[in-house]
Amino acid sequence: MHDLYSFLTGPIAAFSLIVFFGGMLFKILNMVYTVYRKERFILSYISLRYGLRSLVHWLTPFATENMRQHPAMTAVTFLFHICLLLVPVFLLSHIVLMEELLDIRWLALPDSAADGMTAMVVGGCIFFLARRIISPEVRYLTSASDYFLLALVVLPFLSGFYAFHQWPGYPYAVIFHILSGEILLIAIPFTRLSHMIVGLLTRVYTGSEFGKVRQAKDW
Amino acid sequence: MLPIGGCQMNQTKNWDWNTAEKIVSLKEWGDEANWVEDFQISGDGEQVAAIVNIGPEEFSVRTGNGQWDTSFDKIWNLRFLLDGRLAAFVSIDGEWTVAVDDNPWENRFEYVWNLVSSQDGAHIAAAFQADRKYGMVQDDAPWEQTYYNISEMAMSPDGSHTAASVQTVSLNEGEIGKFAAGVFTAALNGKAWNRNFTNVWKVAFHPSRESIAAEIRLGRSDYTIAVDGIPWNRNYNAVWEPCYDPATGAVTAPVRIGSAWYLAENGDILWDRGFVQLWHHLFSPDSRKIAAVVATDFGKWTIAVDGKPWRVNFDELVMDPVFSPDSQKLAAIVKNRGQWSIAVDGKVWDSHFDMTWKPVFSPDSQFAAVAVESEGGYTFALNGRIWNDRYQAVRDPVFSPSGDKMLLRYIHDGRYFRKVISTGDFPS
């Protein structure tokens, strides 16, 4: 058990981080290269000012018309994504692991806060799941892969939550948590979860086209 | 405008290069008519003319020698030909024809338009419509065969032939299958090619033989060039206007393969590199070089000579390339960041303008001159130097056969000026 733990938090963790960062980096570089090679016109329309203007609006809660039309979705989406990004990075036990692995450390979230935020991620996933099932326009677009991705995201948080509270059999939950977290990291560059970076780029491009060429807002 | 700027030396040698200034007052033209339209100036600068309204639906032509004897219901497209004759489309009792120097042609039509002329101006032709059928009329001789529609009218350089894209079969709206199968072809002197195509555009003449080439489209997505009705044996994603090699008679055209444009000759790729855009290709006077307007990248325009682009590029446009008579230089209009200028062999003039016309080379190829708009008026520029005065209207400058003098034609303050200056008169 302990060997497995060491293996997962050592080489496999390193591997998953390398795949995640390397994969995302490759994805972005490949995208830019493909644009340069085949759609160079896009580069000539990219505008930092208008791209960021659009991005800022879409990263600010309720700053866009569509966000205001879906208040619950907007609130959940923002909380979910904030927690999703903060908890893994600022969780004390993760930081301790990173210190062991790379000898670097940074400030940690209080455990109670991290616990609550994890619950929010899980809650967010439940909300998204419910929305996929209940809302006709979302159900129409939904296929097995969407549930799969949702599961991929929720499992590390669910298991982490379980392990943190040391509920029965939690050592297994720890192993499951680490494994599922690593699978998630590895999966991001190869699935629609890559929207975490690519979505910013598409937004910047659209913002540029709307702002610079069409002289209109896109929010 | 008919190409007056590019006059041949044998045409300009008999012109008056000695009188410094000739002036025609135009003020009374307006006083004696209800209104005056469309001032025209002859190539040699000796004549000026305009359409005048002299009564309700009554128009005539006023020249320096007085008014035409005839008046018409309507006149448009008044133009001086290169041989000094004055042509216009005129309406007589609801019928249209061409009038040359006050003499309407015998043939009358329901409509005439699109005047084309031979290089020396001695021959002219126009498109006509009569009884909903279309053709061309050349020096008052209409085509025997007429068609359902006509476009892309052209005349051979020597004026002996006319050609156009024509519709040989009637087509009702919505007949997309019939359209794709082909209702268009090209007609030379009124005689249609024996095969139809989906589209036929840009009819180009052989410089000396009775031969034409055109862009054709076969079905919805295949394009190629046809020469005298026979398509090249390869299709492309798109093509632009063909041009004959004056030396060999081979046909060249820009063709699109994938998303890049190449220059092809008789169906084979001529230049080894492709461009984002490639058009307006032309041969040097000695036929040894081919130049074209190209985009080396998205939004980067320049000139390529024999496939090699200039080192500079321009973000808005490059147009009207012209070779010097010795074939050694090439000038073109360039527009970059909203400013117009002239570039010669990749070097841009220091001066820039609000608008420029096509550059003209001196016979010795040493000078390039151009009519420009600058600082609220029209004027001239010579190798980047700008003439002092601004006028209300100007025409292309013309060089004397020896190249040391220039003819400036302009209208200012109700007067027309024909001025002969020395090229040295230009401020440095």
Next chain:
Amino acid sequence: MTEPVVKTDGHPENPQESPIKDEGLEAGVANLSGDRIEKVIHQILKDETAARFKAYIETCVHCGLCSNACHFYLSNDKNPAFSPAGKVKQTIWEMMKRKGRVAPDSIRRMSEIAHTECNLCKRCSMYCPFGIDIAYMMLVVRRICHKLEVTPLYIQDTVNSHSATMNQMWVKEDEWVDTLQWQEEDAREEIPDIRIPLEKEGAEIMYSVIAPEPKFQAELIYQAAILMKTAGVDWTMPATPGWDNSDMAMYTGDNEIMGRLKRKHFETAMRLRVKKIVMGECGHAFRSVYDMGNRWLGWRMPPVRIVHAIEFYYDLLKAGKIKIKKKYQEPVTLHDPCNVSRGGGLHEKARYVVNAICENFTEMHPNREHNYCCAAGGGVINCGPPYKLNRMRGNRVKADQIADTKAKIVIAPCHNCHSGLEDISRHYKLDVEIKFLINILYEVMEKPSQE
């Protein structure tokens, strides 16, 4: 069966009626084989799309948030098949899932979806959190259909006209010049020395229109001529092909013809040495000359400045070159055409013009960039009568939007919007009159003859 009234729930007509018959689609589908479909899909998706397409596919998280952007979706009782992503699902996703092995009948349906159930209005780009350009995805579908020759008949015929005559309505070269001269003659009854200057090299402005103007609405050219004369504008119109700025080829994915049209248009303006092209009140033509056609040819921005009529009127009014006798009194509302507001940012200038010429202006809601499309644009109305009923059902929200303003005059500075809103007014018995800005401007401005 009676025509439906505003704010009904559900379709008054039976949704199960026989499928639409379109000869263009039928003939095209009859010539399809599985191999050809696969080859074309593969060619377009592999060679003609690249990083942008891939990013859109990989970024879409199937959240459905684009749905509310679409008037088809809203008007069809939130039927998810009409949502923007829903249309991508039925077309692009299907093609990708089947690796191009799509049945001919499916291509027919995909062509219908892409050509007649999406106006390419780009409103959904403003609702998608990632700014995915779903209009572009629909254009990719149209491009595939073009290559497969499965394009609705009416719009294909229009593209054929474009290719043969360089205008959208088979207007022959003589008819064009003749019409201008006839309009000039008519206008001389009002202002004796008025001109429609043909082929005037070096004029400040080339005025360009779409072919329905000389064909059916010549009074618009007449009114423009009076406006130009009144404002003392130095303008011209070409006597050659290249005068028409419209472009249905852009909407069938026939990019090669689009490029050819726009080249002709720009080169005509350059031949006339004009400083700018002022275009009549048309939206799609603005998109074609300002955004799409120029790009295909390699021009980052149009090589000749493009000034839409809205901006032109704005400039003239602002500079005091046009004076208003008495403002128009009838209550009016303004429809923002997608291609000039979302596509050109002209909505505030449009309001300036409307307020300058009209006394009683009521906004419709939503407005400006968020205005609902007329459902005619994007080539949809050009697909012709077979799709008219779907187009009407697909824009109940527009009818509600107009009805709520209580205005009896709707100003629509775009030809497609104009026709589309007239259809909506008739279908939903709104009894509103659709006007161009110039119709009102012509009526209320001081003219030289009256001084």
